Amino acid sequence: MSQEPDVNSHSPVSSRLPQHQTSHRPSREEAEAAVRTLIQWAGDDPDREGLVGTPDRVVRSYEEFFAGYDLDPVEMLQRTFEETDGYDEMVILRDIRLESHCEHHMVPIIGKAHVAYLPDRRVVGISKLARVVEVFSKRLQIQEKLTAQIANTINEVLQPKGVAVIIEAAHQCMTTRGIHKPGVTMVTSRMLGVFRDHPPTRKEFMSLVQGQHGSGLSNA
Numbered sequence: 001m002s003q004e005p006d007v008n009s010h011s012p013v014s015s016r017l018p019q020h021q022t023s024h025r026p027s028r029e030e031a032e033a034a035v036r037t038l039i040q041w042a043g044d045d046p047d048r049e050g051l052v053g054t055p056d057r058v059v060r061s062y063e064e065f066f067a068g069y070d071l072d073p074v075e076m077l078q079r080t081f082e083e084t085d086g087y088d089e090m091v092i093l094r095d096i097r098l099e100s101h102c103e104h105h106m107v108p109i110i111g112k113a114h115v116a117y118l119p120d121r122r123v124v125g126i127s128k129l130a131r132v133v134e135v136f137s138k139r140l141q142i143q144e145k146l147t148a149q150i151a152n153t154i155n156e157v158l159q160p161k162g163v164a165v166i167i168e169a170a171h172q173c174m175t176t177r178g179i180h181k182p183g184v185t186m187v188t189s190r191m192l193g194v195f196r197d198h199p200p201t202r203k204e205f206m207s208l209v210q211g212q213h214g215s216g217l218s219n220a
């Protein structure tokens, strides 16, 4: 949980948007044709009644699933507030619903994220924290990278005293195929600044995340 490299040497904020996203983007027709191919590959007839509109629906679903490529999380966090009457305790957003897709199998990752930061004068609207989780989730991901991207971005833009992110999620590539282990969730975390260097702060965060509903996370 505390083995990550120093955040201060992390890549700059500008690297948050994939560089390749505008080059060679196929047309909608090409995307629909690819879905037809997959239907045929699965062994069905894409021209039968029930499937004839499926390529269109799948492509539109993809627009939702992967909407995060067109959004800039850095911009989302730019508007901050300094009139906080000296508020200097941690801010936690708990149980943020998380829906992503595994980049190895392109199947859902479903879970929740807990995001906290310790402000250094500036605070941000809480809905913006949830939006940052959403933007990075709506890309092809692995959970480790998703966790780090959320924490690093908040850290670099808000420059707080610390950031903590925990994600607990089930991966359908594990629950519905492969080794078929339903009920297994993966837990990842990234602790930066005081959450990393000051164990009592991390402990306070962990106990607040567990709250009364006991998420089963350890205090390690």
Ligand SMILES: [Zn+2]
Binding pocket: 102, 103, 104, 105, 106, 171, 173, 174
């Ligand atoms: Zn997978």
